[in-house]
Amino acid sequence: MIKVDLLAIGQRIQNQRLALGYTQQYVYEKLDISQNHYSRIENGHVGMSFEILLQLSEILELSTDYILIGNPAPTDNIELLNNYKLLTPKQQKYIDDHMKLFINSNLK
Template identity: 35%
Template sequence: MNRKREAYDRLAVGDRIRKKRVQLGFSQDEVAERIDRAPKYCSDIERGTCGMSTETMLAISECLDMSLDYMMFGEQTDEEARRQENDELAVIHILSGCSKQQRDYAIRLLKLYIASMQIS
């Protein structure tokens, strides 16, 4: 029963990286270029099929303005939680000033945009 224990959950880490990349509107190619890594490697990281060096973790953290605690363990700092809450409140505020028809259209556009970014 000598099973190797993973240092971290690569699938969860990759998912958090992908979600943050999409939230920021970056393609995988853009992130790869910004952190000076191959696009295939960035794709493998997001899919959780490979690990990362400390240098790569730091580069991704800086590129995506994401704390290492959140990237590796899903633990948000108070500042990150406030920033996310402010972003959500901004969207609610914008939508609250729209008619029902405008709101429905904006929601459909947002869903379409998010879906298209997940393909990258």
């Protein structure tokens, strides 16, 4: 059974916010919640709704899995997906075609 560690959740949120150079004010205004409520989340005093969790995930560019339990692997996928979205359709097709070639090859 996984234990919810609000203090660790708050620390992960705060660390990423600081890494991105965001102020608490920037984040709580984006979330449309009070400064006090956001501060209590970061300090591990309260949990959050699913809606806030999903919004935080988007704002802080973190997976919900990482926010909740600290599993860092999915964040790499988010960055990769965000970079893919920046490509033109022609570039995306090029990547897709080459990925299919690698998947179907015997290189392992």
